[in-house]
Structure formats: structure tokens, C-alpha cells
Amino acid sequence: MTKNPCESCGMPIEAGPYCQHCVDENGELQGFDERLERMIGWQRQQKPELSREEAESATLAYMSRMPAWKDHPKVKAARS
Numbered sequence: 001m002t003k004n005p006c007e008s009c010g011m012p013i014e015a016g017p018y019c020q021h022c023v024d025e026n027g028e029l030q031g032f033d034e035r036l037e038r039m040i041g042w043q044r045q046q047k048p049e050l051s052r053e054e055a056e057s058a059t060l061a062y063m064s065r066m067p068a069w070k071d072h073p074k075v076k077a078a079r080s
Helices: 032-046 052-063 073-079
Strands: none
Touching: 032 052, 052 073
16 A cells, blocks of 8 residues: 655655644644644654754754645744
């Protein structure tokens, strides 16, 4: 079966626009602030040497390429 990327985080998924990590208990996309914090946490687990600011900057840059977030005001502001 072909896997597609989650539109929120890029994780390979088999169906739907979002992976199990990006949705709430109702299957709806989690809010931006929650996703941002979780993705920053994941980034810092992968690269513990990063400061909070560096991890946030890298996460916002990544989110700017994700369909779910590319037009979010906080992502756009980070690009300016």
C-alpha cells in the first residue's frame, strides 16, 4: 500500500490527511500551539544540543513546508 505524508508533520501514513500523533481524540487536527510544542519537544529529543530558540526556529521552518501549517500566521511571521 502506498504511504502518504501527514499534512501536519510529514510522517508516512496510509490514509487520511493526518497521522495519529497530530489529531485529537475526535480525529481532528490538534491546535497549532499544541502541535508546535510537541514538534519542538521531538526536535530537542533528536538533537539535545539545540537551545529552545534553535529548536523553535527549525520547527517553524519545517512547518512552513507542511500543508496544514504553511499559511498559519505564526509560521508566516517566522519567515519574515
